Amino acid sequence: xxxxxxxxxxxxxxxxxxxxxxxxxxxxxxxxxxxxxxxxxxxxxxxxxxxxxxxxxxxxxxxxxxxxxxxxxxxxxxxxxxxxxxxxxxxxxxxxxxxxxxxxxxxxxxxxxxxxxxxxxxxxxxxxxxxxxxxxxxxxxxxxxxxxxxxxxxxxxxxxxxxxxxxxxxxxxxxxxxxxxxxxxxxxxxxxxxxxxxxxxxxxxxxxxxxxxxxxxxxxxxxxxxxxxxxxxxxxxxxxxxxxxxxxxxxxxxxxxxxxxxxxxxxxxxxxxxxxxxxxxxxxxxxxxxxxxxxxxxxxxxxxxxxxxxxxxxxxxxxxxxxxxxxxxxxxxxxxxxxxxxxxxxxxxxxxxxxxxxx
Amino acid sequence: xxxxxxxxxxxxxxxxxxxxxxxxxxxxxxxxxxxxxxxxxxxxxxxxxxxxxxxxxxxxxxxxxxxxxxxxxxxxxxxxxxxxxxxxxxxxxxxxxxxxxxxxxxxxxxxxxxxxxxxxxxxxxxxxxxxxxxxxxxxxxxxxxxxxxxxxxxxxxxxxxxxxxxxxxxxxxxxxxxxxxxxxxxxxxxxxxxxxxxxxxxxxxxxxxxxxxxxxxxxxxxxxxxxxxxxxxxxxxxxxxxxxxxxxxxxxxxxxxxxxxxxxxxxxxxxxxxxxxxxxxxxxxxxxxxxxxxx
Amino acid sequence: xxxxxxxxxxxxxxxxxxxxxxxxxxxxxxxxxxxxxxxxxxxxxxxxxxxxxxxxxxxxxxxxxxxxxxxxxxxxxxxxxxxxxxxxxxxxxxxxxxxxxxxxxxxxxxxxxxxxxxxxxxxxxxxxxxxxxxxxxxxxxxxxxxxxxxxxxxxxxxxxxxxxxxxxxxxxxxxxxxxxxxxxxxxxxxxxxxxxxxxxxxxxxxxxxxxxxxxxxxxxxxxxxxxxxxxxxxxxxxxxxxxxxxxxxxxxxxxxxxxxxxxxxxxxxxxxxxxxxxxxxxxx
Numbered sequence: 001x002x003x004x005x006x007x008x009x010x011x012x013x014x015x016x017x018x019x020x021x022x023x024x025x026x027x028x029x030x031x032x033x034x035x036x037x038x039x040x041x042x043x044x045x046x047x048x049x050x051x052x053x054x055x056x057x058x059x060x061x062x063x064x065x066x067x068x069x070x071x072x073x074x075x076x077x078x079x080x081x082x083x084x085x086x087x088x089x090x091x092x093x094x095x096x097x098x099x100x101x102x103x104x105x106x107x108x109x110x111x112x113x114x115x116x117x118x119x120x121x122x123x124x125x126x127x128x129x130x131x132x133x134x135x136x137x138x139x140x141x142x143x144x145x146x147x148x149x150x151x152x153x154x155x156x157x158x159x160x161x162x163x164x165x166x167x168x169x170x171x172x173x174x175x176x177x178x179x180x181x182x183x184x185x186x187x188x189x190x191x192x193x194x195x196x197x198x199x200x201x202x203x204x205x206x207x208x209x210x211x212x213x214x215x216x217x218x219x220x221x222x223x224x225x226x227x228x229x230x231x232x233x234x235x236x237x238x239x240x241x242x243x244x245x246x247x248x249x250x251x252x253x254x255x256x257x258x259x260x261x262x263x264x265x266x267x268x269x270x271x272x273x274x275x276x277x278x279x280x281x282x283x284x285x286x287x288x289x290x291x292x293x294x295x296x297x298x299x300x301x302x303x304x305x306x307x308x309x310x311x312x313x314x315x316x317x318x319x320x321x322x323x324x325x326x327x328x329x330x331x332x333x334x335x336x337x338x339x340x341x342x343x344x345x346x347x348x349x350x351x352x353x354x355x356x357x358x359x
Numbered sequence: 360x361x362x363x364x365x366x367x368x369x370x371x372x373x374x375x376x377x378x379x380x381x382x383x384x385x386x387x388x389x390x391x392x393x394x395x396x397x398x399x400x401x402x403x404x405x406x407x408x409x410x411x412x413x414x415x416x417x418x419x420x421x422x423x424x425x426x427x428x429x430x431x432x433x434x435x436x437x438x439x440x441x442x443x444x445x446x447x448x449x450x451x452x453x454x455x456x457x458x459x460x461x462x463x464x465x466x467x468x469x470x471x472x473x474x475x476x477x478x479x480x481x482x483x484x485x486x487x488x489x490x491x492x493x494x495x496x497x498x499x500x501x502x503x504x505x506x507x508x509x510x511x512x513x514x515x516x517x518x519x520x521x522x523x524x525x526x527x528x529x530x531x532x533x534x535x536x537x538x539x540x541x542x543x544x545x546x547x548x549x550x551x552x553x554x555x556x557x558x559x560x561x562x563x564x565x566x567x568x569x570x571x572x573x574x575x576x577x578x579x580x581x582x583x584x585x586x587x588x589x590x591x592x593x594x595x596x597x598x599x600x601x602x603x604x605x606x607x608x609x610x611x612x613x614x615x616x617x618x619x620x621x622x623x624x625x626x627x628x629x630x631x632x633x634x635x636x637x638x639x640x641x642x643x644x645x646x647x648x649x650x651x652x653x654x
Numbered sequence: 655x656x657x658x659x660x661x662x663x664x665x666x667x668x669x670x671x672x673x674x675x676x677x678x679x680x681x682x683x684x685x686x687x688x689x690x691x692x693x694x695x696x697x698x699x700x701x702x703x704x705x706x707x708x709x710x711x712x713x714x715x716x717x718x719x720x721x722x723x724x725x726x727x728x729x730x731x732x733x734x735x736x737x738x739x740x741x742x743x744x745x746x747x748x749x750x751x752x753x754x755x756x757x758x759x760x761x762x763x764x765x766x767x768x769x770x771x772x773x774x775x776x777x778x779x780x781x782x783x784x785x786x787x788x789x790x791x792x793x794x795x796x797x798x799x800x801x802x803x804x805x806x807x808x809x810x811x812x813x814x815x816x817x818x819x820x821x822x823x824x825x826x827x828x829x830x831x832x833x834x835x836x837x838x839x840x841x842x843x844x845x846x847x848x849x850x851x852x853x854x855x856x857x858x859x860x861x862x863x864x865x866x867x868x869x870x871x872x873x874x875x876x877x878x879x880x881x882x883x884x885x886x887x888x889x890x891x892x893x894x895x896x897x898x899x900x901x902x903x904x905x906x907x908x909x910x911x912x913x914x915x916x917x918x919x920x921x922x923x924x925x926x927x928x929x930x931x932x933x934x935x936x937x938x
Contacts, residue, residue, distance in 0.1 A: 058454045059454070060454055060458060104637070115591075117457050118584070121584060122636050123633075125580075125584065126630050126633045177795040177796070178795075181791060181795050184793075184794030184801065185787055185789060186794045188780060188784070191770065192770050192781045192784075194772060195769075195770035195771055198768060199764065199768035199769070201708075201753050201756075202706065202708075202753075202761070202762050203753075203761070203781060203785070203845070204754075204756030204785030204848055205753055217791070254458060258454075286473050286476075286477070287473045287477075287576075288469070288473070290465045290466075290469035291465075291469030293465055293466075294467070294468075294469055295466055296462070298444050298466065301451065302444065302455075305451060
């Protein structure tokens with residue numbers, strides 16, 4: 001019985017997570033966190049896109065909040081000022097954001113090296129300035145209110161309770177889709193790019209185009225999240241889309257694990273919890289939040305570049321190990337050791353011979 | 360725009376451009392020697408400016424002493440950052456290093472904001488205030504200091520790189536780190552020196568601009584970005600081209616605002632730098648892609 | 655004999671002042687195992703990189719199955735032929751990039767193997783099938799039936815290539831856990847999975863022991879039986895002489911000789927290139 005549970009661990013974990021998520025908004029459970037969880041769900045969507053981008057193509061986006069903001073503002077303007085159906089507005093926002101990301105990314109991904117980081121930093125800042133300056137469209141620094149709720153037929157998502165399920169349906173759908181992508185031919189191509197770009201190119205993978213596609217995909221995720229955000233708060237302003245927001249998203253991705261999909265929940269959850277619940281009480285110590293973000297980024301990338309979530313997950317390996325097998329596992333490893341040493345020696349020897357023949 | 364106004368905008372562009380040039384030099388040095396883009400470069404500038412204010416005004420030290428300590432402190436922070444964050448990461452991937460420098464940048468910014476507060480401050484000018492008339496335009500003496508010091512730093516840097524052993528070693532690392540280590544150059548030490556020098560130059564930049572353009576704990580973001588644009592224009596390899604890039608950016612920015620052309624009000628001034636960045640990247644992507652294929 | 659599968663005409667590649675490949679003309683006949691040999695620094699790997707599309711030649715042409723490896727980008731294709739825009743259009747021709755050459759049928763392996771260390775052995779080969787399958791983002795995300803069918807096919811094909819090189823039982827291990835000789839076989843299997851017409855093997859024998867080299871020879875012959883033309887760059891003379899049907903010799907970027915193994919072994923220029931000029935006078 002126990003062995004069967006250990007084998008199907010993944011399914012159990014996901015089932016447990018789902019049950020937990022479903023129960024949260026109920027008063028007898030954790031309903032006081034409903035609003036926070038909505039934000040976490042929205043943030044997870046953006047983070048998932050960022051994880052795909054950073055983890056598989058190795059490119060950093062320091063302006064993801066720009067796409068998040070674009071989605072929110074497009075939705076807001078289209079559904080309020082132009083009275084478009086909010087769902088249609090969301091779709092248009094996603095397409096427009098994707099097109100924008102494509103246009104910007106096209107020349108940038110032709111460059112080797114990491115110009116994307118600075119370019120996205122620049123885009124993030126430009127967008128934030130534009131959100132502030134184009135007041136006739138965006139309402140300027142004060143933003144705009146009165147954004148309608150989302151609704152299906154007669155059913156309006158007007159309470160936190162209802163919106164919670166909407167957001168998490170979107171979020172889980174996105175995670176599920178991303179998981180499918182990663183396990184497919186496309187995912188293999190991405191992992192190939194991550195593993196060795198030159199080899200990926202040699203077997204017919206158009207590296208630049210893939211990087212661009214993932215960049216666009218991540219922008220679409222962010223845009224959808226932004227739209228949901230707009231219809232949740234019914235008010236958008238430039239403030240949640242500033243440089244700090246982009247940094248927080250990078251922190252979420254880093255904690256969640258750069259190439260991990262489900263880790264995005266963990267990353268977004270812990271970071272949001274930290275920034276919206278824990279740190280609120282530390283007003284006496286100014287800038288503590290960015291000090292902590294900076295530390296997290298440095299420490300995680302130095303010691304656990306795979307991400308905090310993956311490092312924690314690897315501990316679960318010990319839960320799965322059958323303790324009775326332990327001695328034979330150790331014995332097997334000890335037997336393999338001399339073979340491995342032989343291979344290492346051979347490689348070293350080859351390298352020395354190589355040096356001798358090269359002029 | 361009258362000729363006088365044109366000269367005015369030109370001068371202010373030259374001043375701003377000098378700052379961008381100084382910051383860009385920091386990016387260039389670190390990138391050339393270590394191939395890392397140091398996102399914390401702007402923070403070194405911020406440290407220079409903030410520390411010079413704190414030491415001179417709050418602590419009452421004499422201006423020259425405050426300046427020296429501020430620059431040394433910036434260099435020290437750069438060194439420590441290299442040792443603790445970069446060296447320990449060892450064979451980290453490019454993306455890891457980028458995130459590490461970003462983390463360092465916001466960490467430094469956070470500590471500064473915590474210690475120095477969020478207010479904008481302004482240390483006193485180096486020499487008295489009062490504009491000087493020059494070629495039909497009015498220029499602050501501090502601006503002359505900025506341009507002058509940038510000039511001096513560039514010359515010194517150039518001489519250092521071309522005529523001293525250490526400078527040549529740095530250039531060797533920039534050209535081919537593998538070969539450099541094979542001929543006995545300690546590349547790790549060179550990386551350390553590169554960081555220290557870049558941080559010091561950044562500190563000098565901060566010290567010299569703070570009296571004119573004021574300083575605050577978050578001035579590093581924009582300045583860093585613009586310095587990066589300057590270095591991009593220059594191609595990240597040579598101090599001279601970086602300085603040219605900085606001056607070009609400063610002048611273009613200033614003229615675009617001054618010409619009042621299109622939507623370029625002063626709020627959009629920053630947008631210009633960013634648009635220039637994207638244009639540069641566009642152009643370079645074409646050239647670089649062709650160069651890559653040519654091997 | 656039909657047209658050669660690969661032809662280079664006056665192919666040159668210069669890196670600044672260094673001329674790595676100097677006006678090389680060669681023809682590689684379809685189905686004939688060809689080896690390119692030469693002393694170190696002769697430009698063999700550069701030649702491979704040119705054929706594979708990693709580098710763009712400084713001058714000269716490469717013809718694959720008679721067609722030049724240049725193409726028109728999407729914005730130039732609309733220009734009608736025969737118009738006087740043609741002169742301008744010729745300038746817009748772009749060199750066919752490396753990944754496009756893989757889908758055209760040119761595969762290659764690398765001297766330093768370059769496996770995908772973050773995947774299993776089988777996944778490495780399945781990635782090789784990338785250009786021979788089509789489903790994209792939507793098919794993958796929604797797991798459409800067409801996508802699942804293609805995935806099944808990819809899996810089957812990958813296992814086939816895996817078994818062809820004898821690594822079937824390692825299918826689910828991490829690629830880097832294999833010893834060097836087997837990693838090389840895996841790399842070859844991955845290149846074969848792209849279903850190429852021409853395969854370029856860059857020093858496949860380096861680092862292999864005698865037994866592994868025999869297996870490699872057999873594998874190359876089996877590749878020929880599959881209808882794929884194999885070209886190898888190799889330093890190991892017995893391996894080359896045993897497997898190659900045609901040998902091309904390069905020295906300092908120039909082609910100095912070509913022929914069968916017997917012919918090349920006796921060629922004075924070849925001996926001089928490898929051993930130095932003195933031997934000429936000693937042989938008398």
